[in-house]
Amino acid sequence: MQLNHIDMPVSDLEGAVNYFEKGFGFERLPTPVPGMAILRGDGGFIVVLNQADQPVAYPPGFHIGFLQPSDEAVHAAYQRLAEAQLPLPAPPAVMYGVLAFYAEAPGGILIEVSHRG
Template sequence: MKLNHIDLQVPDVQRTAAFFERYFGFEHTSNRASPAIAILEDGAGLVLVLQRLKRPEEKYPEGFHVGFLVDAVETVLAFHARALADGLEVSEVIRNNRGTMVYCQAPGAVLVEVNARPVRARDSVGVGRVD
């Protein structure tokens, strides 16, 4: 079974779509002018659906986030520098046993993580791997 889409509810669909296009290379595949829905694809089979939040008082639970796993620490650092330069709300670079990561507040109050896991952790996540 394969996860094929994520549907996020956001107050400003087009602004949030532009964020995911600019920083993560998603491609807008639906009507760009729609204020109610945007369908984005990442080119690897994941579809990100953004729908207009119907009740503005609703918030994502604390800790809810969308995560992007990258291959290199340099990619995390480059994202961090770009987000800072663009004036986005972004955490300091965090280094721990889970990897090197940053968290960024995307439009629509969606927290986004960019993480490069340590080589050992990446190597041990294979399906059917026995150590």
């Protein structure tokens, strides 16, 4: 089986959509459902975001991860956030034996970008 999507509630739908589009190159797909955004990323992976009626609190440790093909690609992903003028997290560093950084999208979605060599 191959994981093909994740569906998450968010407290700031348009802010989260903007973050995934500008920071990670996702493309917003049409949807007839108000309060929902469907975003397609590289390789066809889909992120579905739904506007929550109340603040969202993800459990400690919950995050989504974007595995990169090289350390250079991790640095390039970080640079893309800077070029998009999005809030910058701590720069890439070796954590748990891999090069990674963690960013937070509006609404508290924690995102890991890493290369596992």
